[in-house]
Amino acid sequence: MGEPLVRFQDVVLGYGRQVVLSDVTLDIRRGDFFGLVGPNGSGKTTLLRCLLGILKPRSGQVTRAADLRLGYVPQREMLDALFPLTALDIVLMGRYPHVGLVRSPRPSDRELSMHCLQQVGLADLAPRLYRELSGGQRQRVLIARALAVQPNLLVLDEPTNGLDLPTEAAILDLIERLHLRNEITIVLVSHVLNVVARYAHRLGVLLDGRLLVGDADELMQEQVLREVYGVPVCVQRVDSHYLVAVRDAEEVCGDV
Amino acid sequence: MSEWLETWRSPMAQDALRVGIILAIVGGYMGVFVVLKRIVFVGAALAQVSAAGVALALLVGWQPLFSAILFALAGSAFFAQSWGERRVAREALIGAVFLTFSALTVLLASRGAHGMEEVQHLLAGDILAVAPEEVTRIWLLGLLVLAVFVMLRKEFLLVAFDAETAQALGYRTRLWEFAFYLMLGGFIGVVIHLVGLVLIFGYLVLPALGALMVARRLTRVVGVAVLNALVGTLAGLVVSVIFDLPTTATMLVCMSLLTGVESVAGLLTGR
Numbered sequence: 001m002g003e004p005l006v007r008f009q010d011v012v013l014g015y016g017r018q019v020v021l022s023d024v025t026l027d028i029r030r031g032d033f034f035g036l037v038g039p040n041g042s043g044k045t046t047l048l049r050c051l052l053g054i055l056k057p058r059s060g061q062v063t064r065a066a067d068l069r070l071g072y073v074p075q076r077e078m079l080d081a082l083f084p085l086t087a088l089d090i091v092l093m094g095r096y097p098h099v100g101l102v103r104s105p106r107p108s109d110r111e112l113s114m115h116c117l118q119q120v121g122l123a124d125l126a127p128r129l130y131r132e133l134s135g136g137q138r139q140r141v142l143i144a145r146a147l148a149v150q151p152n153l154l155v156l157d158e159p160t161n162g163l164d165l166p167t168e169a170a171i172l173d174l175i176e177r178l179h180l181r182n183e184i185t186i187v188l189v190s191h192v193l194n195v196v197a198r199y200a201h202r203l204g205v206l207l208d209g210r211l212l213v214g215d216a217d218e219l220m221q222e223q224v225l226r227e228v229y230g231v232p233v234c235v236q237r238v239d240s241h242y243l244v245a246v247r248d249a250e251e252v253c254g255d256v
Numbered sequence: 257m258s259e260w261l262e263t264w265r266s267p268m269a270q271d272a273l274r275v276g277i278i279l280a281i282v283g284g285y286m287g288v289f290v291v292l293k294r295i296v297f298v299g300a301a302l303a304q305v306s307a308a309g310v311a312l313a314l315l316v317g318w319q320p321l322f323s324a325i326l327f328a329l330a331g332s333a334f335f336a337q338s339w340g341e342r343r344v345a346r347e348a349l350i351g352a353v354f355l356t357f358s359a360l361t362v363l364l365a366s367r368g369a370h371g372m373e374e375v376q377h378l379l380a381g382d383i384l385a386v387a388p389e390e391v392t393r394i395w396l397l398g399l400l401v402l403a404v405f406v407m408l409r410k411e412f413l414l415v416a417f418d419a420e421t422a423q424a425l426g427y428r429t430r431l432w433e434f435a436f437y438l439m440l441g442g443f444i445g446v447v448i449h450l451v452g453l454v455l456i457f458g459y460l461v462l463p464a465l466g467a468l469m470v471a472r473r474l475t476r477v478v479g480v481a482v483l484n485a486l487v488g489t490l491a492g493l494v495v496s497v498i499f500d501l502p503t504t505a506t507m508l509v510c511m512s513l514l515t516g517v518e519s520v521a522g523l524l525t526g527r
Contacts, residue, residue: 052424072424084474102407
């Protein structure tokens with residue numbers, strides 16, 4: 001694994017007087033596929049906002065590599081489909097910081113945006129309105145927009161939320177392909193442990209305001225996950241995939 | 257007929273038309289963003305805040321334009337913040353501001369020399385009563401607002417559509433939000449004491465609404481909105497002159513009719 005693109009050292013995060021996360025020490029290294037998981041309200045969004053540079057740490061240090069180019073894929077439910085924007089219009093937004101103030105996107109920006117749409121398999125739908133696309137297609141558009149930044153770090157917030165099973169698998173395969181082929185470092189945030197554990201090499205698990213970091217094999221343990229989620233769980237491995245299921249206290253894992 | 261033509265050719269009607277054209281262009285353009293950002297009632301509240309500024313100016317002898325802009329800018333700064341939105345809905349805040357400044361306007365105006373007549377003017381306005389020397393000023397300020405808005409449209413669009421990604425891309429979204437409200441508040445502040453609250457609110461809502469029903473792409477929506485506003489303005493002026501009707505109300509009815517027709521057309525064609 002390469003040198004860190006982003007380094008958190010003893011970081012404390014919060015809003016107002018409330019501390020949400022403390023003692024966060026984490027390296028996002030080049031070539032990493034890092035999964036961030038935790039139950040709802042555990043501080044995933046807080047950590048994500050700090051990673052994106054939106055939230056400043058209350059104490060500690062966040063260091064970013066000089067050549068960091070960050071592409072961000074927000075939760076698509078956060079976007080307002082009322083806007084009459086095409087898929088290409090949205091992907092072009094990723095070029096705005098490069099275009100600069102006052103100027104309009106250049107033909108080269110359009111070409112690059114089309115190329116990004118092609119990478120996510122949506123070139124044909126470039127002129128289609130965003131609101132007319134399916135959930136999976138919208139997710140691909142947002143990934144294409146993040147690619148238009150030409151990132152070396154791609155951060156995805158709950159990219160499979162609300163998608164059916166085949167679409168979820170297709171989106172995750174796309175992310176993995178981008179990671180492997182384009183050598184993009186990935187940070188995948190999700191509350192669905194099965195999803196993250198299947199693809200991530202390293203995991204960050206949020207527990208009681210702290211971040212546990214380790215390899216997937218270390219953290220995908222019944223004892224650890226029981227502490228995180230506060231319920232008994234079973235963890236089983238099928239091929240390269242982890243399957244996690246909540247169980248009743250008296251159930252034995254083999255029966256789950 | 258000749259009497260109508262004579263009225264139409266009068267400097268008063270010509271000035272009203274000139275003012276209506278710039279209001280239609282700027283209001284139609286900005287209105288698309290106002291409607292898309294779901295801040296229609298912020299437009300109304302800002303107009304009311306600005307009207308209170310005019311009422312105060314008339315009472316204490318300040319320059320109404322200066323006071324209107326000052327109040328509108330203060331209102332813009334207020335709405336650009338996120339005040340306690342975890343506890344109350346934004347609509348409640350907008351409603352509170354609207355109500356407070358409506359009451360304040362009435363109270364201030366009631367103590368002034370013209371009393372409730374002034375309140376009526378601030379509400380309904382009269383585009384036919386705009387002084388000739390104001391026309392150039394409105395045009396210059398309108399063009400300035402329009403130019404800045406057009407130049408920064410892609411940043412305003414990104415921040416309106418996806419503020420979180422904009423922040424991740426390095427945009428200071430609060431600053432951009434403030435800039436947007438500044439433009440909106442500034443525009444409202446400049447014209448409120450001339451044409452009244454209702455007409456400005458109409459320009460910010462009706463043309464954009466109709467345009468969104470018939471046009472599919474953002475650039476076309478903006479074009480149709482400006483066209484709607486221009487057609488509504490011209491039709492309203494002509495009809496009000498011919499039938500001797502209140503100009504502001506006639507213009508608003510014309511814009512509403514246009515919006516209604518476009519809405520039906522949009523629904524029928526499935527756009």
